[in-house]
Structures are given as C-alpha cells and as structure tokens.
Amino acid sequence: MKNLWLAAIGLSLTAPVAGQEQEGLLLSDVTIVNIEDGTLIANQSVLIEGTQITAVGPNVAASPKVERVDAEGRFLIPGLWDSHVHIFSSATEPDTAFPQYLINGVTGVRDMGALWPIAEQQALKARIEAGEVLGPRLVLSGAWVDARPGSWPGMFLADTPEEARSIVARVADEGWAAVKSYSMLDEPTYLALAEASEEAVLPLVGHIPEQVALRTAIEAGQNGMEHFGRIPMACSTEEQAMLDTLRTAMAAGAPLDQVFGIMASRNRIILESWDEERCRRLLAELAAAKLHVSPTLVVANFYLGNWPSADTPRMRMLPGDVREAWGEPDFRLVAMTDEVRALAQDSIALDRRTFLMAHRAGVPILASTDASFANPYLFHGFSLLDELDLYVEIGLTPREALFTATVAPPRFFSLADQDGSIAPGRRADLVLLDSNPLEGLAVLRRPRAVIAAGDYIDRAELDAMEALLLAQGE
Structure with missing residues (x-):
C-alpha cells in the first residue's frame, strides 16, 4: 500500500x-x-x-x-471519530492536526466552524479523498449561524426569520453538510432556521440558543446539539424563568457584559433547582427524538486549570506561536465571575451525573472535544482519548464509550460506506x-x-x- x-x-x-x-x-x-x-x-x-x-x-x-x-x-x-472540532482556525492548522489525529487512531472528524472559506475546506477534503493528502475523513458542518455581531469571525449572521431562510439557501448552495445554530439567535429566527433546514434536507445541529428552551429545540426537530450544559439547565424547575430573564434584558438592549452576567448566574440557579424527575422526563424526550448530543465534557479541564505541563509531548508537538498564545490570558477565563469559579466543581459534577443519566436513558452520544488552536489545552487527537476516558470514569463501559466514537458518528452523518x-x-x-x-x-x-x-x-x-x-x- x-x-x-x-x-x-x-x-x-x-x-x-x-x-x-x-x-x-x-x-x-x-x-x-x-x-x-x-x-x-x-x-x-x-x-x-x-x-x-x-x-x-x-x-x-x-x-x-x-x-x-x-x-x-x-x-x-473501526477508526475513531471526533464529532466536534475546529481544524481551520488558522492557515496551517491541518499540518499539525492531521498527524495528531492519526497517531491517536482518529480517522474521521466533523469540523464545526472555520475561518477558511468553504471552497478551500472542500478542496482539502477532496485531496484527502483522492489520496493526495494523508489525513482524517472530513465532515464539513461549520455553517454556523448567529445573531449580530456574531460570537466568532466568519459566521453567517441572522437577526430575522427572513435572513435565516436566506442563509439556509446559501448554505445548501455552497454544499455544507449541515446548518449550525449558535448561541445568540432569538427564538423566531431560530425556528425559521429549523424550518428552512428541514425543507432543504439539511440536518440542524449546533448550540441551543440561549433564549430558546431545550424542549422547543426538540419540537423544532433539531438533529444534534453541541455541548452538554443546556441539558442540566433544562432539568431545572427554573429553566423558563432563566430564559425570561435573558429575553427581557436582550429585548431592552442590555450591554453584552450584562447579558454574560445573566448567563453566568444560571450556574447557581441550576444547582439549586435541578430536579431528577423532571430530568428523567426530559431525557426520555431527547432519546425518543434521537437528538444526538456532542458533550465535549473534556472542555471542563480548561476551566478547572487542568492543563498539561509545557514538557508533555502533546504540548511540545504544537507550533511555538500556538503555545505562546495559549500562555496568554484567555478572555473566557477572564470573564469568569468569582461565583462561577466557586461553583465550578459542583457544576461539573452535576453535568457528569446528568450525562450518565442521559446515556442510560438512551440519548445518543457523539464523542467530541472542541479541539482547536483557538481553544487552549484542547488537543487534536489526544483530547478525544481524554473524552473517552472521562466517559468510562463517569460510568460507561469501554464498549459503550467506544460506540460513541466509532459507530454512532458515521451513522448520524449518514455515510454510505461507514457504519x-x-x-x-x-x-x-x-x-x-x-x-x-x-x-x-x-x-x-x-x-x-x-x-x-x-x-x-x-x-x-x-x-x-x-x-x-x-x-x-x-
């Protein structure tokens, strides 16, 4: 060969x-x-x-x-999949990411948002498929749609249902694998996005927007959700009140620091109002809807400061400019309030308890990490194995953890030659x-x-x- x-x-x-x-x-x-x-x-x-x-x-x-x-x-x-990564956050990131994936047995990744134009992403994907470049199979699902001004560069921006429908038409024309909803969409725009995605026969994946209830997303037919935090929130008896508080502030034109403060205050409310029976009912609905969840639980290590030392091989394999950038103060850590820091261990413990309940309820899980040069201490390839280890630590068997990285992803992506x-x-x-x-x-x-x-x-x-x-x- x-x-x-x-x-x-x-x-x-x-x-x-x-x-x-x-x-x-x-x-x-x-x-x-x-x-x-x-x-x-x-x-x-x-x-x-x-x-x-x-x-x-x-x-x-x-x-x-x-x-x-x-x-x-x-x-x-079967080769492993990481179902939530960002390999195009810099011009040369695949040069490091591809070999890192392969040395860890990761032969497929789903990219969930990029700075590269779609045509350049598709060209690299075609070169991999033609055998010209050695790398993991790519599923390009990074057509992320957010409200203005947008949470990250390169996003599609929609503030009205009409704009959402227009964007879905463009996403379909450009050949993306899915539409990705993002955090700051309002509910009417999000619902239009969901409807237009269904009409275009494109899966709707991504964040559950911060103003949208999880059950609303289930009813709208969202196919996949990224990250796990909205599930414990939906298990809270105060979910609706939390949503209403944010909607009121945003409708009044609240500045971003106030909006982020409201979102940060949810951690305490969730810990105080999480309800097990409500959670069981919700998880049964998620399982019945086959709404696939990409948990990215390993992201918590970043917020806890569980970072590898500079002399570990995974750190030494990174380009020097990436290591230097990771050593600078990160805006996400700077934005953490004292209350969020104090509650972090309890919030993560609740996430993990809820995750095990979700798995046992039959909620389909896609192993995922959010690995990217733009996300400090989340490593291409290595972090996927960390994520699987977390699943076993939480209570899954090794076989069940492997299922989330080998069987569930290609089936969810409807790949004709992989299951x-x-x-x-x-x-x-x-x-x-x-x-x-x-x-x-x-x-x-x-x-x-x-x-x-x-x-x-x-x-x-x-x-x-x-x-x-x-x-x-x-």
Whole structure:
C-alpha cells in the first residue's frame, strides 16, 4: 500500500508518495472487535483494496501483489471519530492536526466552524479523498449561524426569520453538510432556521440558543446539539424563568457584559433547582427524538486549570506561536465571575451525573472535544482519548464509550460506506491494537497501526510522525 506523508508550505498541502505501490493489503490473523455487541471474532483476515474493505473471513484469497501483514491475533476496531472540532482556525492548522489525529487512531472528524472559506475546506477534503493528502475523513458542518455581531469571525449572521431562510439557501448552495445554530439567535429566527433546514434536507445541529428552551429545540426537530450544559439547565424547575430573564434584558438592549452576567448566574440557579424527575422526563424526550448530543465534557479541564505541563509531548508537538498564545490570558477565563469559579466543581459534577443519566436513558452520544488552536489545552487527537476516558470514569463501559466514537458518528452523518462495522463495502478506516480495548481504553494511546482510507501506517511510521511533530515544535 502507498503511504502518504503530510507536508505543508503555507496553504499548500502536499503528500508525496513514499515506498512501492501495492495493489492492496491483506491483514491476517486479526481479532475483529464488534463494538455494537461487544463480541470478538478471532482468526480473521481482512482484504483492503483501494479505500474499501473487500473481503472479511477466516480464509480470504488475495493476489500475490497484495501487501500482507500478519497481525498475530491483535485486535482490529473501526477508526475513531471526533464529532466536534475546529481544524481551520488558522492557515496551517491541518499540518499539525492531521498527524495528531492519526497517531491517536482518529480517522474521521466533523469540523464545526472555520475561518477558511468553504471552497478551500472542500478542496482539502477532496485531496484527502483522492489520496493526495494523508489525513482524517472530513465532515464539513461549520455553517454556523448567529445573531449580530456574531460570537466568532466568519459566521453567517441572522437577526430575522427572513435572513435565516436566506442563509439556509446559501448554505445548501455552497454544499455544507449541515446548518449550525449558535448561541445568540432569538427564538423566531431560530425556528425559521429549523424550518428552512428541514425543507432543504439539511440536518440542524449546533448550540441551543440561549433564549430558546431545550424542549422547543426538540419540537423544532433539531438533529444534534453541541455541548452538554443546556441539558442540566433544562432539568431545572427554573429553566423558563432563566430564559425570561435573558429575553427581557436582550429585548431592552442590555450591554453584552450584562447579558454574560445573566448567563453566568444560571450556574447557581441550576444547582439549586435541578430536579431528577423532571430530568428523567426530559431525557426520555431527547432519546425518543434521537437528538444526538456532542458533550465535549473534556472542555471542563480548561476551566478547572487542568492543563498539561509545557514538557508533555502533546504540548511540545504544537507550533511555538500556538503555545505562546495559549500562555496568554484567555478572555473566557477572564470573564469568569468569582461565583462561577466557586461553583465550578459542583457544576461539573452535576453535568457528569446528568450525562450518565442521559446515556442510560438512551440519548445518543457523539464523542467530541472542541479541539482547536483557538481553544487552549484542547488537543487534536489526544483530547478525544481524554473524552473517552472521562466517559468510562463517569460510568460507561469501554464498549459503550467506544460506540460513541466509532459507530454512532458515521451513522448520524449518514455515510454510505461507514457504519462502525468491519465488513465488505465499508471504508477502510481502522485501528490495530495490541490488546482488547473492551477490557480497557489505555491501549488506544499507542496503536500498533492505523489504516486511513486504505493506507496502512505501521507503528514505526506513527513514531516517525510523532518525532516530526516534536521536531517542528522546537
């Protein structure tokens, strides 16, 4: 199999071919891990031709020209997905992000908002699909829509239902995978956005706007929600009062610092008024609606100050200017009130308790991190494994945690050639592991090999990728 190497000069990503061209890859003596039901199928062979798996079984015939790898009984799982990232927040971010994803077994990501124009994102995606660039599969869902002036650069802006409908038409024309709602939309504009998205046959994902009740979003048909905090808020008996307070202030033209202060005061109210029975009813509604949740629980480490030291490999792999920027005061931490800091541990504990309830209620979860150069201490690739470890710490089994990163994402994205199974006709995005991940996720930290769209990257090549990242970060 050809093995591609990612290099970058400015905005130009290239991937020269290294090594001899092969006609395919035959993995023999693998133990296939069925993430959906937790079964193991030993002594299997997997034939990969091009980007697809073409045969699976105990005795698979293959051409003599096919490269052969004896897995010696090792464990094969579908490649991991991070369902909420931002890989286009700087001009050269993919140069670092792509190898970081691959060395961690992440073969697919959903980008949720970018500074690159959509045409440039699509061009890079096409180069990955053509085998010109080695990187994770991309789902481009970053058509984020917010009220003026916009929370981040590059957003679509809508203050009226008419503007929302016009934006959805543009999003459809430009070829985005979804429409993303954002925090400051008012309810009429949000509802128009939801209706127009449904008419355009585009999923509506994103934030539940701060003036919109979670049940309203369920009834509007939102398909996916980003981040977890609005679920504990909806479990509060004071949800409506909190919404009304913010709506009144915004209707009166309150300055942003007052608006943010009102939002920050919700933490105490939620802790005091969270109701378990109300929460169970709400979670049952979320599960019935199949509203997929991308929790990004690992983001809490940023607010708690749980940051890796400067000498850890993940920090040393970053470009120097990114490390320098992360060392500067961050506007999100500066905006935290003393009350929010004092309640942070209790608020995070409640989020995690509610998360476990949501999982047990059948709410579909998409493993996600918000990794981006724009979000300090959230790392491409590494943070996805941290997120999965959190799920297990909270109470999920390793299999259940893996399901959120291997099976649930491609099904939610309606990918024709991926559904979290290892079978003929499926895309060859795979990870080969030294031990059974159903017994513990630590083995994910050092995969034996990663297969990205059919390209086999063995342990030596993964080590070389790490070494290059460390060298470039010096």
